[in-house]
Amino acid sequence: MAAGGDMEDGNGGTEQRCRLYLITPARIDDLDAFARDLDSALAAGDVACLQLRLKDVGDDVIRTAARRLMPVAHAHGVAFLINDRADLAVELDADGVHLGQGDGSVAEARSLLGHGKDIGVTCHDSLHLAYEAGEGGADYVAFGAFFPTQTKETQHTPDADILTVWDEVTELPSVAIGGITPENCKTLAAAGAHFVAVSGAVWSDPRGPAMAVKAFNAALAAD
Numbered sequence: 683m684a685a686g687g688d689m690e691d692g693n694g695g696t697e698q699r700c701r702l703y704l705i706t707p708a709r710i711d712d713l714d715a716f717a718r719d720l721d722s723a724l725a726a727g728d729v730a731c732l733q734l735r736l737k738d739v740g741d742d743v744i745r746t747a748a749r750r751l752m753p754v755a756h757a758h759g760v761a762f763l764i765n766d767r768a769d770l771a772v773e774l775d776a777d778g779v780h781l782g783q784g785d786g787s788v789a790e791a792r793s794l795l796g797h798g799k800d801i802g803v804t805c806h807d808s809l810h811l812a813y814e815a816g817e818g819g820a821d822y823v824a825f826g827a828f829f830p831t832q833t834k835e836t837q838h839t840p841d842a843d844i845l846t847v848w849d850e851v852t853e854l855p856s857v858a859i860g861g862i863t864p865e866n867c868k869t870l871a872a873a874g875a876h877f878v879a880v881s882g883a884v885w886s887d888p889r890g891p892a893m894a895v896k897a898f899n900a901a902l903a904a905d
């Protein structure tokens with residue numbers, strides 16, 4: 683799905699249907715140390731995508747982080763998306779953008795990014811928002827938060843059934859997000875999620891991010 687990295691979902695013939703989608707912490711104090719952690723995490727197993735999700739920082743901080751981290755992602759064949767900002771995604775030649783309901787339209791992002799890039803849309807617990815995003819030309823829709831999370835204040839807590847319904851009515855990939863761990867991710871994959879988007883359970887794992895990636899891939903591969 684993306685030029686610089688492989689965001690193909692499992693339906694593309696890979697042996698594992700549901701794949702891991704990583705999201706950076708909202709704040710990265712030591713960029714070089716994070717880049718080393720990222721490199722070891724991506725070397726540890728299959729990851730479809732990394733989303734740079736810095737919050738409450740200036741554009742130059744996002745630019746610096748993207749220029750340091752995108753090459754690491756691409757070295758492992760991992761797509762690199764920017765959160766919120768289609769304009770920066772274009773400027774930085776990222777593989778796409780993730781848009782929340784307040785981050786501008788798919789049409790606007792597509793006019794900036796063109797068709798070779800991935801545009802994802804937050805759809806909370808709403809099939810209506812997902813249909814709207816799909817009709818607008820989104821490349822994936824994201825539902826969540828499925829489990830309690832400390833990473834983001836969320837009002838929406840969908841049931842996993844929404845993933846099954848979505849999988850039955852369309853081939854447009856779905857991403858599940860919110861409090862996902864190696865212990866609970868399989869329920870979402872079994873329900874139909876094409877990707878599980880994860881932040882805290884990887885970057886805050888006391889065993890280190892590489893062991894967390896291994897644990898997720900072991901859980902997602904298990905029957």
Ligand SMILES: Cc1ncc(COP(=O)(O)OP(=O)(O)O)c(N)n1
Pocket residue numbers: 705733735765766780781782783784785802803804824825834857859879
């Ligand atoms: C894959 C994925 N899904 C949902 C979100 C949340 O986006 P949004 O609602 O715009 O909230 P912020 O992440 O911008 O705080 C996401 N970033 N990625």
Ligand SMILES: Cc1ncsc1CCOP(=O)(O)O
Pocket residue numbers: 705826827830831832833834836859860861862879880881882883
């Ligand atoms: C960005 C976002 N959107 C809904 S929940 C969430 C946080 C995901 O992070 P974590 O995997 O740590 O719960």
Ligand SMILES: [Mg+2]
Pocket residue numbers: 765766780781782783785
């Ligand atoms: Mg957003």
